[in-house]
Every structure is written in C-alpha cells, then in structure tokens.
Amino acid sequence: xxxxxxxxxxxxxxxxxxxxxxxxxxxxxxxxxxxxxxxxxxxxxxxxxxxxxxxxxxxxxxxxxxxxxxxxxxxxxxxxxxxxxxxxxxxxxxxxxxxxxxxxxxxxxxxxxxxxxxxxxxxxxxxxxxxxxxxxxxxxxxxxxxxxxxxxxxxxxxxxxxxxxxxxxxxxxxxxxxxxxxxxxxxxxxxxxxxxxxxxxxxxxxxxxxxxxxxxxxxxxxxxxxxxxxxxxxxxxxxxxxxxxxxxxxxxxxxxxxxxxxxxxxxxxxxxxxxxxxxxxxxxxxxxxxxxxxxxxxxxxxxxxxxxxxxxxxxxxxxxxxxxxxxxxxxxxxxxxxxxxxxxxxxxxxxxxxxxxxxxxxxxxxxxx
Amino acid sequence: xxxxxxxxxxxxxxxxxxxxxxxxxxxxxxxxxxxxxxxxxxxxxxxxxxxxxxxxxxxxxxxxxxxxxxxxxxxxxxxxxxxxxxxxxxxxxxxxxxxxxxxxxxxxxxxxxxxxxxxxxxxxxxxxxxxxxxxxxxxxxxxxxxxxxxxxxxxxxxxxxxxxxxxxxxxxxxxxxxxxxxxxxxxxxxxxxxxxxxxxxxxxxxxxxxxxxxxxxxxxxxxxxxxxxxxxxxxxxxxxxxxxxxxxxxxxxxxxxxxxxxxxxxxxxxxxxxxxxxxxxxxxxxxxxxxxxxxxxxxxxxxxxxxxxxxxxxxxxx
Ligand SMILES: Cc1ncc(C[n+]2csc(CCOP(=O)(O)OP(=O)(O)O)c2C)c(N)n1
Ligand SMILES: [Mg+2]
Numbered sequence: 001x002x003x004x005x006x007x008x009x010x011x012x013x014x015x016x017x018x019x020x021x022x023x024x025x026x027x028x029x030x031x032x033x034x035x036x037x038x039x040x041x042x043x044x045x046x047x048x049x050x051x052x053x054x055x056x057x058x059x060x061x062x063x064x065x066x067x068x069x070x071x072x073x074x075x076x077x078x079x080x081x082x083x084x085x086x087x088x089x090x091x092x093x094x095x096x097x098x099x100x101x102x103x104x105x106x107x108x109x110x111x112x113x114x115x116x117x118x119x120x121x122x123x124x125x126x127x128x129x130x131x132x133x134x135x136x137x138x139x140x141x142x143x144x145x146x147x148x149x150x151x152x153x154x155x156x157x158x159x160x161x162x163x164x165x166x167x168x169x170x171x172x173x174x175x176x177x178x179x180x181x182x183x184x185x186x187x188x189x190x191x192x193x194x195x196x197x198x199x200x201x202x203x204x205x206x207x208x209x210x211x212x213x214x215x216x217x218x219x220x221x222x223x224x225x226x227x228x229x230x231x232x233x234x235x236x237x238x239x240x241x242x243x244x245x246x247x248x249x250x251x252x253x254x255x256x257x258x259x260x261x262x263x264x265x266x267x268x269x270x271x272x273x274x275x276x277x278x279x280x281x282x283x284x285x286x287x288x289x290x291x292x293x294x295x296x297x298x299x300x301x302x303x304x305x306x307x308x309x310x311x312x313x314x315x316x317x318x319x320x321x322x323x324x325x326x327x328x329x330x331x332x333x334x335x336x337x338x339x340x341x342x343x344x345x346x347x348x349x350x351x352x353x354x355x356x357x358x359x360x361x362x363x364x365x366x367x368x369x
Numbered sequence: 370x371x372x373x374x375x376x377x378x379x380x381x382x383x384x385x386x387x388x389x390x391x392x393x394x395x396x397x398x399x400x401x402x403x404x405x406x407x408x409x410x411x412x413x414x415x416x417x418x419x420x421x422x423x424x425x426x427x428x429x430x431x432x433x434x435x436x437x438x439x440x441x442x443x444x445x446x447x448x449x450x451x452x453x454x455x456x457x458x459x460x461x462x463x464x465x466x467x468x469x470x471x472x473x474x475x476x477x478x479x480x481x482x483x484x485x486x487x488x489x490x491x492x493x494x495x496x497x498x499x500x501x502x503x504x505x506x507x508x509x510x511x512x513x514x515x516x517x518x519x520x521x522x523x524x525x526x527x528x529x530x531x532x533x534x535x536x537x538x539x540x541x542x543x544x545x546x547x548x549x550x551x552x553x554x555x556x557x558x559x560x561x562x563x564x565x566x567x568x569x570x571x572x573x574x575x576x577x578x579x580x581x582x583x584x585x586x587x588x589x590x591x592x593x594x595x596x597x598x599x600x601x602x603x604x605x606x607x608x609x610x611x612x613x614x615x616x617x618x619x620x621x622x623x624x625x626x627x628x629x630x631x632x633x634x635x636x637x638x639x640x641x642x643x644x645x646x647x648x649x650x651x652x653x654x655x656x657x658x659x660x661x662x663x664x665x666x667x668x669x670x671x672x673x674x675x676x677x678x679x680x681x682x683x684x685x686x687x
Contacts, residue, residue, distance in 0.1 A: 049547075049548070049550070050548050050549065050550060053548065053549040053550065053624060054549065054622050054623055054624060055548075055549070075550050075554055075555075076555075077516075077519035077555045077556070078486050078487070078516040078517065078519040078520055078547055078555075079519045079520060079521065080520075081520075081521055082521060105485065106485065108485075109485075109520075142405075143405055143406060143407065144405050144406020144407060144457070144468045144469075145406075145407075146406065146466075146467065146468050146470065146471065146484070147466075147467070147471065147484075148470075148483065148484045148485050149407075149484060314680055314681070315684065316680055316681055316684050317466070317683075317684070319465065319466040319675075319680060320405075320406045320457060320465070320466060320467060320468030320470075320471075321457030321458070321461075321465035321466065321468070321674065321675055322405050322457055323457060323465070323674040323675055323677070324457075324465065324466070324675055324677070324679060324680045327677055327680045328680060366402070367405065367406070367407060367615070368399070368407050368408060368614050368615030368616070369407050369614050369615070
C-alpha cells in the first residue's frame, strides 16, 4: 500500500506513465503553477507581505521576483485590509492578482473586502464586474503556532456565496488547483497547509487544471467512508492503514474543493459503505465537516441510511504547549479509533500503535517558524 | 555628557542586563528544542522598554507584541513564569497556553501580548478609555513596531485617542525592518512623527536608543498625560541584532549587512551603562542577574506540564 508521506503521495492514486512520473513537493508545485501562469498571462501578478524576501513564503514564491521582476512580484506594507481592496480593484480592472498571506489567521484583516466586495461585486452589479482574484494562505500547525497562527477558517469563506474555496491535500492538486484558481473569473480562497509543503507527489511538468467541484477517491474501501479536508486527507490515509490491521476497510475521499463541493461523490461512497466520518483540519461547529454531512444526509438518495460523525479541532483555542496541542488535533490514531467504533460499536476499545500512527512530516517539522 | 544619578544608572542597567542575559540564555537553550514555539528576541532593542517602563508607576499598564520579552520584564513581569511559559509548562504566565508571543502579567499590569500585528493598539486605547471612565489616574503604554504603523487600525486608534484625550503613550520601536523588509520598501517617507502629529498629539523621536533620553522623554510625557494632556507618541529608533524569529544572527541572509548593525552595537546601552558603574556595583548586579536567570531556568525545567484536561479550561470565563 502506498504511504502518503514516506516517498510519493498516493495522489493521483494511479501513478502516471512516462514523463508525468515526475516527483515534486507541494511547495515547488505551488511555485511552478504561479511561474507558468505568469509566463502565459501578463495580467497575473503576485503581491503580499514578504513574497520577495529570501524565505519566500516558506519557499513557495522562491525565484519569482528574480524571474518576473519587482513590478509583478512585490511585498506590501502591513496593510492587509487596504491591500485586499487594492487587489480586488486591480482584478476588476483586468488583472489577475495573487494575494499571498503567510497564515490563514491574517485573512481576518481582509474579511471586509473579501466578503463585502470580492464576493458580492459580480452579483451586486448584475454581472457587470468580475473579480478574478486568488488569495493564498497557509494553515500553521505545530511548533507552538498557538492561538493566532494555527487557525483554519475556510468554513467562514464557504459560508459566503461568491467565494470559491479550495484546499488541496497534495502536490499534484496544489498545482492543478492553483492554475485553475488563477484562470477562474471569481475570487478563490486558496487554503494551503504548512505541514504539507514538503510532501511529494507525481506532478505533470506541463500546466494543467484540477477542476473545482470534483472530489477524488484516494483509496478504496467498503466499511466506512473517511472524508479528509486539507492535510487530514493524509491523516485519513494513514488511519486507513491502521484500520486495515483490525480488518476494517476504509475508503478515503478528498473533496479538494470545498466550494463548490462535490456532494455526489461523497454521498455515493457513504451510501455504499453505510458510514461517513468527516475529518476536518478545523473546528467542527458550523464547519466544513458539518456542511459535508448535512449535504449527504439531505441528499434524497441517502435518507437516514448513513451513520455520520465529525472529527476536528477540539472546541478550544489552539494552545502552544505541546502537551496540550496533541489533544487539540485529530490524528491517525484518533481517526482510526473513531472509525472502528462506528464500524463495530461492540468491539473492545482499541488504541492503534502510536508509533505507526505518526506521519513522517510531523516527526520532521522543527521551528523556529 | 551630564552626570546621571548613580541609582538611576544602576536601576536601568539591572533591567537592561536582565533582559539581555535572559534572552541570550534563551537563545542558547533554543537548539535543545525545549522551547517548541516561535521566539522573537529583543536583543539590541531593550532600551525602549527599559527607558519607558522606568517612568511608570506599578499600577500603570503596558501593552506589548510578540516581541515582548523586554516590555514584560521591564514592567516587572516574572522571569520564572516567562521561561516556564516558553517551556509550555503549567506554571507559565499563561499556563503554557500562550508561549513566548503571548506574555501576560495581571499582577504587573502587562496586558496580554498579541501576535497579529497592530491588534494591541486599539486594545491599549480601550484600557485608557476605561481608566478615564473609572476616574483613575493610570496611564497606558502601547509598544509596537514600525510595521504596525502601516495598519489602518493604528491611525484609527490615534485619532480616537487624540479626540478623547486619552492617557496613552504610543511607543513605536522602529527597528527599520518588518521581518526582512526594510522601511524603504514600505514607506514613501520616514516622517512618521509628522504623520502622527497631524492627529493632534505631541510626538518625540529618540534616534539613537539612548535609554536616558527615552526615560526622560517618557517621564515628561506621562506627567503631562496624568494632568489630562492627552496621548503622546514616541518613536524609538533601535536595531534588532538577531533574526526576526529564532535565536540566531542572520547577517548572511542578504537583506541587511553587519555593517549596518555596527553603529548600533557600538552604541549598545547595556555596555554603555555597565561602563558608567563602579566595578563592584556592576559585578554585584551581574551576579544577581545570573542567579535570577539560573533560578528561572531551573523553575521552568522542573515545573510540571499542564494536565491534559487543561486543554478545555479557559474557553469561556465564569
Ligand atoms: C496582521 C499581521 N500581518 C502579518 C503578520 C506577519 N508578521 C509577523 S511580525 C511581522 C513584522 C512586523 O514588523 P514590526 O511591526 O516592525 O515589528 P518587529 O517584528 O520589527 O518588531 C509580520 C509582517 C502578522 N503577524 N500580523
Ligand atoms: Mg520592525
């Protein structure tokens, strides 16, 4: 069985042939997507705090300013609210800005412009205006990111009509989704995960798009459907391996895009397995997991036939101390244990081997940021 | 140079030295991974916190940022509780939940530090509003960086504080960089004080981190504020000697040169005040400071981690 973090990720699940067997990291896939689109379309530009410094947003903008120059790749003052408006204005005027934030948390400073202007303009002006804007940001995790550097607020954006929200879980989709986002005529909230940056997958060298609104079955199974959001796809794949040891066969589905959301693929899988466990890298209340489950249960074909459950952040603020942070996040062991209980409520409590539940990227990650 | 009161020199030196040595010690500890969280050192910038906080009464309030060790310690925040916080221990000043970026001390009136740039500025103004409503004589000092002055909320807060003549001293620690971006890439002019003055408040510039100038400027401003003079603004030009986040130097990273740092290092206030003290006084202070740091590190090392159910405490008050 392929293992998502040691070697090459299992997405796309069948390894391609020939030239497409090129392995790329998530961070390099992001960079390549932007470079190829900037090459293709002179209206694409990159702005955001620190996109042009030597750390290059943890590598994801590396080399862009050297290649495309400071007119097309530039830092901004610390003025997220205004800069979001500036990006929206430029988008309305025919450009395709990519506004970059090193943490998802900082999008809270952009909320007014994103919700009241970017999301609304096309509709409110009766189609007269379009906002082809991409807003990239990264969810932080571990090394004490804490209260204000670890949040995953994608559900807030899913809530608002007019915004698209994508959360690729692997390097292949990172590239395909970012190109699709840049070419999209709508504002797209592009959600990245810090710990995925150094995960590898097969990624075609040529530009390609990953279509929004199409979920992918990452690994087949019969007893339960696990839906993971963002890096939780990786954690679900590891949970699936743990579950196999106790004879439970789990199917792992990756929604890829959260808005639009491919309910059909998820519901079809859940109807077949009879059980649906949605694991979000976020809080569950009013979250993506709640939305996914509501849509599946509302689907006339599903009715009351599927047992459902959510996992996500503990309903607390994220603490910095590692002793508490552990309990804040779902992990392969807690996912597997929950799935097992859903499949076999009468089975004796089972705790997977914590060593096997570790993901390589979690072992490797070290600060200072 | 005018002679300074030796007691004042000793007091300021002790505070400067404690902050400098504590941070140097933390930088030495950091590679051991006992501190698993981002750490933003103030080394080189201590004079701003030390000078301003020396002008405060114990009851006055300080608001700081993620680069807040200096302000927290200068206001008298507990060093053992700070280091324990960075170790993620239950005895930390925020019970291990905040880490280096979110220092807080209710006893010493250091209101919680924030890591979202600019967020602490209106919160500080809100404290000043409350104190005025409560008829209390307390003042608030709000520390922030040069980058924070680019956020709209900074100007909105200045305007409100000036309009209501609230007792806030805004202190910008201008270290010339926001992460790795120099002022020239962020500001069309460096006339920050002029910009602020147009909101209707007195402004001060201390261009060389002179701790006495900072102290005297703050003391005069605070006296005026207590007499109802309204908010004032002080820009302290300083220099960050280490990397933005983490324990190391980064002069080889390409965004700045060591040459640029040299004049600031030559003007180091810790060394300057050390040289003003009698040798035995200085030795006694140094020994005291080392002992205090040793004890604080030992406290952090031996403190217990939080119990697992502490995760669920403090979501709501009451
Ligand atoms: C609103 C917001 N935007 C971006 C960041 C990322 N960030 C952290 S520190 C920093 C630079 C702040 O510079 P300055 O205010 O000068 O303070 P300094 O770090 O130099 O002390 C930035 C951009 C943040 N924490 N908050
Ligand atoms: Mg600065």
